[in-house]
Amino acid sequence: MGNLISTFLPADLFDRISNCVGEQAKYVWGLEKNLRILETELHKLTRARADLKTRVEVEQQRPRTRRTNQVAGWLEDVQNLETEFAELERVRAQEMDRLCLGGLCSKNFVLSYNYGTKVVELTDRVINLKKDGEKIEVVVEKAPDGAAIELPLDHTVVGQELLLGQVWRCITDQENNRGIIGLYGIGGVGKTTLLKQVNNNFCHQQHNFDVVIWAAVSTLQDDIGKRIGFSEDRNWKEKSLQDKAVDIASILSGKKFVLLLDDIWEPIDLTQLGVPLQNLNDGSKIVLTTRSAGVCDQMDAEKVEVSSLAHDEAWKLFQEMIERSTLDSHTSIPGLAETLARECGGLPLALKTVGRAMKSQRKVGDWKRAIHKMTTSASKFSGMKEEVFSRLKFSYDSLSTDELRSCLLYCCLYPEDYEIPKRELIDYWISEGFVYDFDDGCDFIDDLLQACLLEEEGDDHVKMHDMIREMSLWIACTVDKEEQSFLVRAGVKLTEAPKVEEWEGAKRVSLMATGIECLSEIPTCRRLITLLLDENRIEEITDGFFQSMSTLRVLSLRRNTSLSKLPSGISSLVSLHHLDLSWTEITGLPQELKALEKLRYLNLENVFELSVIPHQLISGFSKLEVLRLFGSVGRGVTEEEEEGNVLCDDAEPLMKELLGLKHLNVLSWSFRSSLAVQKFLKYPKLVSITQSVWVECGMYTRPPFNVLHLAYMENLQELRLSQSDLEEMKIDSTEEVKKLFQSGFRSLNTVDVFYCQKAKDLTWLVFVQNLKELFIQFCIDVEEIISVDKLGYISEIIGSEHNFFAQLESLTIWMGINLKSVYPNPLPFPKLKKIEVRVCPQLKKLPLNSSSAKERRVVIRGEKEWWEELQWEDQATQNAFSSGVILTEDPVY
Numbered sequence: 001m002g003n004l005i006s007t008f009l010p011a012d013l014f015d016r017i018s019n020c021v022g023e024q025a026k027y028v029w030g031l032e033k034n035l036r037i038l039e040t041e042l043h044k045l046t047r048a049r050a051d052l053k054t055r056v057e058v059e060q061q062r063p064r065t066r067r068t069n070q071v072a073g074w075l076e077d078v079q080n081l082e083t084e085f086a087e088l089e090r091v092r093a094q095e096m097d098r099l100c101l102g103g104l105c106s107k108n109f110v111l112s113y114n115y116g117t118k119v120v121e122l123t124d125r126v127i128n129l130k131k132d133g134e135k136i137e138v139v140v141e142k143a144p145d146g147a148a149i150e151l152p153l154d155h156t157v158v159g160q161e162l163l164l165g166q167v168w169r170c171i172t173d174q175e176n177n178r179g180i181i182g183l184y185g186i187g188g189v190g191k192t193t194l195l196k197q198v199n200n201n202f203c204h205q206q207h208n209f210d211v212v213i214w215a216a217v218s219t220l221q222d223d224i225g226k227r228i229g230f231s232e233d234r235n236w237k238e239k240s241l242q243d244k245a246v247d248i249a250s251i252l253s254g255k256k257f258v259l260l261l262d263d264i265w266e267p268i269d270l271t272q273l274g275v276p277l278q279n280l281n282d283g284s285k286i287v288l289t290t291r292s293a294g295v296c297d298q299m300d301a302e303k304v305e306v307s308s309l310a311h312d313e314a315w316k317l318f319q320e321m322i323e324r325s326t327l328d329s330h331t332s333i334p335g336l337a338e339t340l341a342r343e344c345g346g347l348p349l350a351l352k353t354v355g356r357a358m359k360s361q362r363k364v365g366d367w368k369r370a371i372h373k374m375t376t377s378a379s380k381f382s383g384m385k386e387e388v389f390s391r392l393k394f395s396y397d398s399l400s401t402d403e404l405r406s407c408l409l410y411c412c413l414y415p416e417d418y419e420i421p422k423r424e425l426i427d428y429w430i431s432e433g434f435v436y437d438f439d440d441g442c443d444f445i446d447d448l449l450q451a452c453l454l455e456e457e458g459d460d461h462v463k464m465h466d467m468i469r470e471m472s473l474w475i476a477c478t479v480d481k482e483e484q485s486f487l488v489r490a491g492v493k494l495t496e497a498p499k500v501e502e503w504e505g506a507k508r509v510s511l512m513a514t515g516i517e518c519l520s521e522i523p524t525c526r527r528l529i530t531l532l533l534d535e536n537r538i539e540e541i542t543d544g545f546f547q548s549m550s551t552l553r554v555l556s557l558r559r560n561t562s563l564s565k566l567p568s569g570i571s572s573l574v575s576l577h578h579l580d581l582s583w584t585e586i587t588g589l590p591q592e593l594k595a596l597e598k599l600r601y602l603n604l605e606n607v608f609e610l611s612v613i614p615h616q617l618i619s620g621f622s623k624l625e626v627l628r629l630f631g632s633v634g635r636g637v638t639e640e641e642e643e644g645n646v647l648c649d650d651a652e653p654l655m656k657e658l659l660g661l662k663h664l665n666v667l668s669w670s671f672r673s674s675l676a677v678q679k680f681l682k683y684p685k686l687v688s689i690t691q692s693v694w695v696e697c698g699m700y701t702r703p704p705f706n707v708l709h710l711a712y713m714e715n716l717q718e719l720r721l722s723q724s725d726l727e728e729m730k731i732d733s734t735e736e737v738k739k740l741f742q743s744g745f746r747s748l749n750t751v752d753v754f755y756c757q758k759a760k761d762l763t764w765l766v767f768v769q770n771l772k773e774l775f776i777q778f779c780i781d782v783e784e785i786i787s788v789d790k791l792g793y794i795s796e797i798i799g800s801e802h803n804f805f806a807q808l809e810s811l812t813i814w815m816g817i818n819l820k821s822v823y824p825n826p827l828p829f830p831k832l833k834k835i836e837v838r839v840c841p842q843l844k845k846l847p848l849n850s851s852s853a854k855e856r857r858v859v860i861r862g863e864k865e866w867w868e869e870l871q872w873e874d875q876a877t878q879n880a881f882s883s884g885v886i887l888t889e890d891p892v893y
Contacts (some may be wrong), residue, residue, distance in 0.1 A: 028112045036065040038123045045130045048417040059140040148202035148212035159313030171285050179280025183289045183294030185306035187392045188349025191289035211254040248274030267325040276828035294450035308346030321355025321848040329362040336367040343374040345466030357382040380473040392471040403434045411464045412472035413510035415491025419461040431578035524548045533557040543569040556580040571595035588612030604630040615644045619657035630668035630692045650676035674705045692718040711744035729764045737797045740767045761787040766804040777814040784821045809833045818841040823847035836861040850876035859884045
């Protein structure tokens with residue numbers, strides 16, 4: 001072929017053409033070999049990249065470093081070359097098919113030439129880029145300071161989105177918020193996690209702060225100094241606290257800063273440490289976390305409570321801790337897992353601890369055992385003591401006194417999720433010797449609330465978080481067993497009392513709400529101080545049950561509604577300070593109670609069958625401070641029961657006995673007639689210490705009862721009027737109206753009027769100016785709660801500008817079939833929380849307008865038909881109260 005061509009072309013031209021064609025042709029006939037070379041060189045380059053990345057990762061272990069721009073650019077170039085190779089590889093098979101004659105020629109020479117050229121050029125670039133990488137010596141550099149340094153976060157952050165938004169608004173709103181924001185809540189609830197999210201928000205959200213500083217309390221000055229540049233000064237750490245404060249103030253005074261302080265246990269003098277608090281007036285912020293609401297108050301911080309998760313959020317977090325394959329392994333496991341999650345009380349720390357322990361448990365039996373362990377003794381659950389209780393115990397250990405710690409542990413004697421009445425709890429504490437008096441007890445409750453170890457349930461109750469209760473049980477039953485030694489089965493369903501050997505050595509025993517019906521065995525418990533047997537079905541207590549309990553100080557048999565008598569062996573309780581027999585069926589107090597000479601508290605409230613109290617029994621309790629007889633002095637005494645019984649003759653013999661008790665300072669009482677009230681009012685000492693009164697005079701007795709006779713009982717807090725013929729309020733004297741308005745019912749806050757016929761109105765309530773709760777039930781003759789005519793007369797004397805129900809929180813009206821009006825005009829109700837109306841068909845309007853509740857959400861309960869017929873002041877009023885309505889189709893009695 002070549003010889004043939006050469007015959008037509010000059011020799012020198014042929015040589016030049018041959019060289020040119022040969023130079024181009026090598027991209028075609030050498031294509032397969034060139035691709036293998038490219039693959040080899042690219043493989044070398046990727047290994048070099050891996051080596052360089054390893055160097056970078058090691059170097060970046062040092063804080064606040066980042067890869068250099070040279071490294072970043074080189075790695076990007078490698079990525080680009082890999083992309084180009086991938087494109088060549090994509091059409092490789094097609095290009096190889098285009099070759100012919102054993103790879104020496106191509107069916108389309110131009111296309112094959114272009115492809116072959118790209119292969120060779122890419123190979124050269126790969127080789128050169130590898131050489132460039134070998135020349136890189138410095139792989140990381142110090143990162144420049146941003147406003148904030150991002151902190152690592154647990155990947156399981158659930159349920160804090162709304163709270164994070166609230167805190168972020170508090171920080172960035174320069175107009176309406178204080179300079180210091182306090183995030184408070186119990187240990188393990190997620191305060192640190194929330195604060196880290198706040199910090200990291202500054203790395204990703206727009207803001208106008210110059211610097212964000214995360215500081216530990218123990219190294220606060222050094223952390224601030226390091227963040228604002230003093231870490232480069234070798235001599236700075238050697239400076240005095242005062243000199244450091246001057247340096248910090250000199251820098252921060254010129255900046256708009258955010259200071260984040262985690263886990264504060266006591267107030268900090270930030271000015272002394274160099275933080276210029278005057279900058280807070282110009283928009284700087286301080287955000288702190290603490291377990292004490294009191295710390296927030298003392299540092300003048302705007303309080304934001306970090307609460308436990310709601311169940312849906314808690315369940316979501318728990319599911320994130322469990323392997324999906326575990327939940328799917330058996331149809332019963334998701335339901336069991338959700339039950340177990342509930343036992344954690346919404347505490348993220350507990351949810352994570354329990355979730356990790358159950359992560360791979362695929363046997364139904366394991367989940368059932370875990371639930372049993374959490375409900376009976378959570379401290380035995382894997383990780384709970386080490387990871388949860390030990391952290392919560394810091395709050396317990398930080399309480400200021402042993403007495404305060406004892407008061408906290410006392411709360412775990414109640415069942416889980418129990419709403420504990422404050423008054424009852426304080427009465428226990430006084431009898432135990434933990435606090436001196438009621439005010440002292442209130443201070444202790446405030447201290448425990450401030451420490452986030454108790455939660456407030458309304459004004460009158462507190463509650464213990466499930467995990468705080470479990471931690472307290474762990475301390476009382478295990479950690480400090482020798483000193484505390486609790487036996488607690490409260491809320492656990494039992495068929496019988498624990499075996500007598502379990503009682504041995506116990507100091508405090510709680511078998512509340514267990515369902516026990518009989519106490520037939522005789523335990524030996526010579527250290528026992530407290531025994532709570534409330535809310536059971538006990539019918540009988542064997543005579544010898546108390547024989548070894550001479551150290552017992554507190555005994556409660558409250559709400560054992562089948563218990564009709566006390567055993568004679570109760571005389572063994574010679575150290576007893578506190579006896580609660582309320583809501584039992586006891587008919588009489590035995591003479592054996594005389595042995596209880598140290599008794600300071602006796603509760604006989606709502607012992608409806610009580611008809612006998614022996615002469616000189618109560619007066620023999622010379623140390624008695626509290627006697628509660630609300631709902632109990634009243635069944636009536638038969639002729640057989642009169643002899644030696646202080647309850648005869650309207651209980652006046654008992655009144656006289658009480659006069660000799662010099663320590664008595666709290667009394668509650670019941671009356672069965674107007675005459676009994678008149679007798680009682682003759683004894684000013686008794687009147688002055690009475691806090692609760694129940695009047696049940698009967699519907700047809702004479703004279704009818706005049707409520708105003710009780711107006712000047714200065715400490716009367718609770719009044720119940722039932723099945724009584726109430727005298728119509730008539731006040732003829734202007735001075736008497738003024739006196740009633742100024743001094744009448746000054747302490748009364750709860751009124752319950754039940755089944756009182758004939759009364760057309762209850763206008764005397766305008767004199768109860770501190771009224772919080774009002775119950776009116778089955779008063780079928782009442783047409784107006786406040787009479788228009790009588791109110792007009794009163795207003796003429798005292799003026800019309802008064803808000804008579806400024807303190808009212810709850811209004812309940814049942815079976816007011818003739819009730820037409822609550823109050824003639826709309827009123828402001830600044831504290832109103834609830835209105836409930838049942839079977840009041842003629843009550844067409846409530847005393848409300850659009851500003852009555854001042855943006856408070858008021859819950860209104862009633863029947864749907866009544867609600868639909870209700871008339872409103874205007875549309876704005878209806879809109880204001882519609883959000884809180886809860887309706888039923890049928891009347892509820």
